[in-house]
Amino acid sequence: MLQKHQRQSSLVKVWESISQGLQIYPFNPDLLKGVVEVGHLHTTSNKLRWMLDDFCYKKPSVVLWLFALCYEMSRGGSQHRIRGLFEKALSNDRLCSSVVLWRCYIVYELDIAHDASAARRIFFRAIHSCPWSKKLWLDGFLKLNSVLTAKELSDLHEVMVDKELNLRTDIYEILLQES
Template sequence: MLTLSYLYSVSNNLRLTLDKCSQRDPSVITLLFALSFEWGKAGSDNRIHSLFERALADDKLQKSVLLWRCYLAYEAEIVCNSSAARRVFFRAIHACPWSKRLWLDGFQKLGSVLTLKELSDLQEVMRDKELNIRTDIYEILLEEETNT
């Protein structure tokens, strides 16, 4: 349906259909379809941002680690907006503090944005939540500096 609508019909029809589906029964799958449709279109940054925000405002989807990881990757790697990625990361770990992968994504994508003090504090919080990592964050940062 996505491919056919993209090639042969007006894109607003598909957007309306996906919006109705997501309002009726919010799901990660519906959002991923909507995002995959928007990803290929030029000038759809505001629409993608709006889709993420609407989905994560829903109580049912707010605890979805996958959505938070996608949103963080979008802001950090595609839009390259480090301040927005930082805000998304802190919102994500507040909504899903149990997800070790989400914490590690933040370290990897925001290592150059966060200060050493912030990274150290985040590592302390991870340790308090028993989300242990194998190496010290300072070792990771030193390794990155020597590789560059």
């Protein structure tokens, strides 16, 4: 309803409605999207960053951190700021086991920052923090196969077998094809 009548209402009323909504529903993606859209149009970037940081520290959640990260990436934020946001989010005890955040961090390092060695380090931190996630383990094979050595890939496969994270293909065939 707010999005429908946003153009007809004053900025103060829209902002007040969003703020009240966030007090009741702090993790609502539509309200967070409204904060980013209205804040992007009518406030400075630093003020919006300050607000998102404030939300993230008061009531940390994966959704809030993802909105803050998306905002930074869409604005062309510095790599230091984006890495800092990832590190702050993952240093939180409640969020350090978030597979989504770890996978986003790995993809950011590989595809946006183009730092394969950082992606490799983050991958090993991720599987240490979330050893139950088959998706993270598979990221090692699918996304980091050019970064990891054949020995490391073989070791990963052995650990996956020990953890009963089964693969549907023979990993040795894949390793032989890449050699």
